[in-house]
Amino acid sequence: MMHELLQFSLCLLAFNCFALAKFNHYREVFKTRPNEKQSKQFLLAAWISILLSLVLSVAQHSGYGALLFCGYIAVSLLILMIFYSFKASWVKVMSMLNISVIILSGLFLSVF
């Protein structure tokens, strides 16, 4: 279960970064304009994160993992859609939570 949690939260983080790389979404969350460099960094982080998520799920379950990955995409988009449309101010908290889940599950997996 920890594996799936890590894969899912990486996917969520990736799409969160994709969203923040967009002008409108960034402004809604941070109330300031993103500069070019920040957008690029978010995009880079997003791609790394989403590829990591895909690689991890495929490495663990092969074809079945790819299917799971599609499902993760759907759920993360749903969650982000709800946050960005209705509670943009909570995105920061959500991202913090998301990152800590990644770190915790990553630590858990590397220790056990």
Add this chain to the structure above:
Amino acid sequence: MKENFFRSMTWMHTWVGLLVCWLLYLIFYAGTLSFFRDEITLWNQPALHHVQTTETRIAQQKSQIIAGFDYLQNTAADSPRWGIYLPSQREPQLNYAYEKPRPEGQRFGGWQDHFIDPQTEQTIEQPRATKGGNFFYRLHFDLHYLDVRTARWIVCFASLFMLVALISGVVIHKRIFKDMFSFRANKGSRSWLDGHNVSSVLALPFHLMITYTGLITLIFMLFPYPAMTAYEDGVRGLFNDVLPTNVRSKSSPESAPLTDIEGVLDHVYTNWPNADLTQISIRDPNKASATITVRASTGTQLRDQTPTLLFNGVDGSLIAKSAAQLSNTEVFYDSMTALHTGRLANPLLRWLYFLCGIAGCVMIASGCIMWAKRIRKRMKKQQTASFGVKLVEALNLATLMGLPLATCAFFIANRLIPINTVERADKEILAFFLTWLAVALFALFKRTKAQWRQLAWLNAVACIAVVLINALTTDGNIISYFQNGQWALFSFDLLCIVFAGLFVVQAKKIPTQIQINTQMQGSRRSAKTKLQEQS
């Protein structure tokens, strides 16, 4: 030319989508429910509610099969077919079934089930007759009342249109990723467009996959030509080539004793040590042409064809076995069917499939509604709505709100129709279609916002009624399911409550006529005050 291309794609997206959207909604709806086919069947059979999976499930299989042979030999020695269905994670009961004597001129007499609790090894009382989840599964591609072949052709063409609409939809939304997470609520048709976009993007890989693979499952009916060109006897020739266990010898009337099943099982377990068997089927038992087919579970592999061993039923020799290694093309083809049916899915993936299926339903529904709204807007000047608009609106209301209500009626009928009624399973289905018909007639009369609201309330009440009636008529309820860890049943009831909640939200969101009037007055007033301020 480029601008033209996008315009023609938009045009096609609208029309191709609209021609079949109600049928597609039905297909998606029934298909989404079919992901929980076994769970729905379980819910519909309260007699099986207390059967639980044993921890030594796989280890017990051998003795269960031997006991099954004894039972069937004693009760139905001259039946044309036997089946032993072993317990699985999703269906914990053991079933020894045999085919009832065939009525004159019919090719199949129907199964007589005999359910056994694997834990206590006691016979379970015969559960009520119901189609359960299989009803939705068949509805998904057989459309129930139609002739099977016609229905499948219709479903195929609807799916083809769906695929084309999906591809053109991706093409026309060049800026799909610009504001991908925006859903502007309470903005009229803008919200519907956002809803349409979000639900499509959300599960786009799933939508494409499920439509394509869905067509692949019926491909040999749709395009038998490649097989007909390459093989003398067409599709049958291909199947005999690819599936060696598919061969079927002619039944012979000559009787011959059945082989010792233990010898066959020894053979099975040397071939597949630690196999998780799913079913044993015996054709023509106690006849010279007897065969025994043994199937094992595919587990979570992306594979639809189950590993199969085919034995001669008289001398117990192995006739054929399914290929252990598939070629790349076979894997490619086979995995598509596996992807569509999702039988491989563990609970997590099954829920993800379900969620994506719902996203598909939302996508189709929002598309239908958006289009009706647009035409309405354009119509405003002429005052009277044409027949086409009325039809579209009536179909929208009847399909989108009627199907959930009909489903609730199906489940309520399952609990309320007396257990010994003749043709009970068909009566449940009749309840489904009668309710749907009633909603359709209702929609013929009036289709304003008030009707949508009334039906939303009715749906909410019906969803709650399913849970309540279940609690009143069976010995379990949502709380006891939670306490006893009967998760399939608990999730079923919980989903009903969630959907009831969603329908309440829907009913509250639809503005009443008074609210519309005050809103309009408000906006007019503000416009007036603005004008006054300016002057």
Add this chain to the structure above:
Amino acid sequence: MHAQSVKNSQTVSITSKLSHIYQAHSYRIAVFSRFLAAILGGYTFTAVFTSLLSITLPLKKSDAVLLSVSLTILIYSCVFIWVFAVKSLIRIWITILLTTAGLALLLSVLKGWL
């Protein structure tokens, strides 16, 4: 002489009626024809094309059939979209009919049906 002119005027009136109907419903007829080209034309083209594919692919017989069968839907939907993307209806029909006929000819030569 007289009879012929009557006949002529009749045919003229029929053709003019037809062209009148066509002009009145030209949009609908064009749409109908486009759908017909997409559904039926696309179907025949795909059927012939994949049949040809199933005997020309350099694979085991069953593999070739399974692969071409798996690709049918992809080909069909591509043809479908192409029909709606091209502007000229006449070009669509000519292309579909010619390619289908050509492939069918090739197929029957290869299979020795002729």
